[in-house]
Amino acid sequence: MIALILAGGSGTLFWPLSRESEPKQFLPLLGERSLLAETVLRVSALIPPQRILVVTGDSFVERARAEAPGVPAENVIGEPAGRNTAPCIALATALAGARYGGDEVMVALPADHRIGEAERFLAVLAAGAAFCRKERALLTLGIRPSRPETGFGYLEVAEKHAEIDGSAIHRVVRFVEKPDLAKAEEYVRSGRFLWNSGMFLWRIDAIEAALGEHVPNATGAIAAFRAARPGDLGEALAEWYPRLSATSIDYAVMEKASNVFSIPVDFPWSDVGSWSALGELLVPDADGNCVIGPYVGIDTRRSIIHASGRLVATIGLEDVIIVETDRAVLVCPAARAQEVRALVDRLRALGRRSVL
Template structure:
């Protein structure tokens, strides 16, 4: 009988590289970007498709999205799992610590699989075949990551350098998003893989890694978890304790420091759908290589991502350009620079613009008092350490 794997979906991100479609109140994971349901629902269904073995599925999400999470997951059997809501975002290290703590509390030193909520993966069968290859290493106490064989010098992904050891490789080092020339060298070497952000481990092994490398994150997360309130709708972490957790990514906090990490090369197609370029690559196109969504008239355009939510968008003579128009904002730029949308979001936030936080549809239904309360809540979060 295959060992139980407790699965945790990290759904606290904003997806700012897909602005203006993705915003803080309606982020990327709740959108249907690949044409077959929301990214969150597709991720949960992929985890539930494990051929054999007990596989409870949990979702770690922002409390501000609790209603949306409950609506998306309505009618889906989580096999004993449930939603866990963060009052504020503290990055992926805290989320992974919560996953380990929940597993220890429920199943002891069991296997844990942590995945992002907003990635496109080719097939459930290939996904689970890859994960199961990492189970022996995880059972032996190693932290296991999954690498994507790169097919281009992508500068928007982190990389993993590995040493050949058969199906399971040793990780030599993690590398943050490189420049173009370095990315080309990585792809040519054959020893570098894209970091898929998927982790498999024993709960006790991750606890030991936190205690060695990030004791403060573990201790503060442990305190918050102990004070959490569990209701029928999910577990709610308390803001008083959770807001004190240092904010860090799991890669920076643990993976770049831990020893003996194993990597399994993925056999599935993968995309983080983190840019308009990635959506252009995976979406159905017209005869000229354009992705056209919504009320769009395109003449003499090639290899462009053209999307309108509402008003007519008419374009002519464009090549390799992304145009995304919503009710209150429009993005225009070369597809090759779509990874840099975050710079626009950062500039808007510095200017105090709310277009990065609220969609017009959500803003219209807020009563004046509720609007002020929501804005005050966001401003409070942004002052946290």
């Protein structure tokens, strides 16, 4: 079994703390270690660091090596441009297949998720790997929804197909995009829908075949990446990476393939996808405020305050997010945390690169 940790992405929804030069996966949002380091340490209890691959942006390779405890330097690979997860997985599939063989099982994990009850999580990975070895399936972990969430994609599952070591495995009927609230409530009531976690398991030969079937140019790209000598990989990437569609593995493969299954899980999980999501993981004070850094407030409730250096002081605020950094300050209603991406787009359009 090997692990692929997907450490690309810019963490736009965590602006202004997350920036182009310091994306979310390298930030210690929930303790002293970065989210990437926490992910590496978590999976290392099941998979030796020597069998962990980390794919990140070219400019972050050295930073990722420093944040990946025990992972050999050559296992941290830079992609020439961020093109979503399908090209990244094609690259890792090529390199892992050359090194470990097509019958090895790969688990693909985002670098920036928070997972509680690590022993249960690792037991699910082990059960999923056993299923993939037998069935050559494409397997995803589906989170049992605890609320009607509009910020996640969902997947619908059929009746139980199999059970391995206490983990039920269901065939996936379909993937669905982020719903409105009424549809999300319907999904939760039905009991057939799970949150799409973005965590996957598959045999290397199974995902390679699926990429070849559903992603244009994937077969040629994988062959070129696999054939490249270590010093020549950059040339192969420069030639083939732009030919791969900049799309997610969910859309490119998982929604189209016929051999897709899911393990429903209910261990504590968060994609730490926004300031509001981070607030759910912090311990609030007596007024319901989640505070990191120097802060004094009067009549301020149910708010998220993150101060990187300067004191933040508030009076008479409720349900707001305030983030102070040395370059910019964000203030917004907590209910509009998802709009931070649009704000970053506005700043980029205005040419305010220094704060991005």
